[in-house]
Amino acid sequence: MQPAEFQLTALTGLAGAGFDAIIDARSPSEFAEDHLSGAINLPVLDDAQRAEVGTIYKQVSPFQARKIGGALAAANVARHVAGPLAGHGGGWRPLVYCWRGGQRSGAFATILAQIGWRTARLSGGWKSWRALVLDQVERRGPPAPVVVLDGNTGAAKTEILHLLAARGVQVVDLEGLANHRGSLFGARPGGQPAQKLFETRLAMALAGLDPARPVVVEAESSRIGGLALRLSVPVTARAAYTARAYADAVLEPGRVEATVARLAPLHPAERIEDWRTLAQRREWAALAEGLMRHHYDPRYEKHRARHGALERAVIGVERLDAAGLEDAAARVEAAVAGLHPQGL
Template sequence: MIRTLADIDVAALAAFDAIIDVRSPGEFAEDHLPGAINLPVLDDAERAEVGTEYVQGSKFRARRNGAALVARNIARHLEGALADAPAGLKPLVYCWRGGQRSHAMVTIMDQVGWPVTVLDGGYQTWRRGVVRRLYDEPLDHRFVLIDGPTGVGKTEMLGRLAEAGEQVLDLEALANHRGSLFGAMPGGQPSQKLFDSRLIAALAALDPARPVAVEAESSRVGTVTLPKQIWAVMQAAPVVELTAPMEDRISRILQDYDGFSRNSDLVAEVLARLPRHISKSQRADWLEMVRQGQTAAFVQSLIEAHYDPAYGRQGRRPIAHLPSYAVDALKQILQSA
């Protein structure tokens, strides 16, 4: 018997052995339920082909050709990704809005004998829940912001706190971006929708009764924007500022951005995006430093002329100033927050 689920959240996903997204790979890449696997019943080209025929040609031919493609693709999944799935597998299946694609898959899976569930309303049901949680309803979580000028080791501190058993929310990891001018990371950033889904999954793993350490960010991390309710909690959160000597900051930046700082073409591309108050001659001097291998001098000059003045304009008022190695002191602040 095919079961139907009218709503879904991260906790409810644990009841299923597999979350199966039958949308096209392009739809899946834009966003999907946490932990989902992509077993498309139509790939991107097939979906476009069937849709074009339906709109511009014959609706009957579109349905017939689509049915043939769907049948072949489902057979391929049964013989491939699902070939070793046990008889007791409990899958949740969804498509875009709980229509023909998911029902084609669950009909066959039900005939096989798997106790399959289809998400009513499909991915859109999930997305509505994400939007409600991140943009409409106040969050239950309490944050403590870890702040400090560029290079003091804020992300490093989050990792140490996590190792020590404290709760952390690493926004830069979820956004796949270091949150700075040179912050691009391999693989590129997720879409805004996928970033939101990652946030929901990360928040679900945190206990609202305990404070959460979060690196202080602007309202954007690279190309993604912090959702309204996340930003509201961050704006109201107490701030702890980390400090470190200039030489330590330079060393850490050179280590974290090693490949980037030695690529003059990439440096030139990023420097072109600096605010207008940074003169062309200053940018040219920085680029020449990189080309001459004077990366430490380049980083120090960039810190002094751009990063530190920008940090000073943020106007946050820390409740404490700690050296970047003071994990135990920061733990005490978190535990008393």
């Protein structure tokens, strides 16, 4: 029995294809850089083995490289079959891919098919997937009308976006896809994904949108969206909210002080020293307010002066407690409905 060839023509094409598992046969570093959504990594060659085979190919001979690579691949596939794949019955249906649908996925898929599993190999491999991702992100873009949720730092845009999603509004959480809060202190546990993996996440989010309904995204770039709604929140409320929302960031010793130090080329020495003192005293709300007034807000206003023509409404929000956030989400939802009455 030989593995079938599976041709992927759309990012959402895997959803109805009926595969029980998607196996990425590439090395762990290739997998970490990007992979098909939902794939598991069962390498035919790990990173060290791949480097070793490549060196032999260049310095000794292609034949010797294939011989050694074949032995390594057979041993690795045998471990996968005896280990993570051992519990699957005869009706199991996997899809296997490697970088371009060549030797690694071919070897793995052939063994799985010979065992009796209904195995398919992705035609063109990861490269065919990457082409679809780039087509979605760079050429097609969002299939739905985009409404941008704008607002200065600390306006709780991301939390309001999540409340909108809970209300049934169509959203794309760019910060969630990037695993970063989009500010100097915005790093999250686990770190940001590689650029290619972020593009894959974004492409999948875009491909899954209902084109008949508007989608709300947080303002991250002037290139996103054609209409904007702006949250206007007092700086004291934003500072207090930020001190709560970034509680995890201040737990890491020295992180805040180091971040403030990076701002030294942009501000007077006295101001930087004041911010360092506030950080040392753990006066987080006061530090947040100072950063907003003198660093973030002036930059937002400069950007808004250039792109203000996109703004359709300003939504005043006085409080960012639970009740205030729910009220803000309801008003944003109503404003989106006013911009696209047929879509909600």
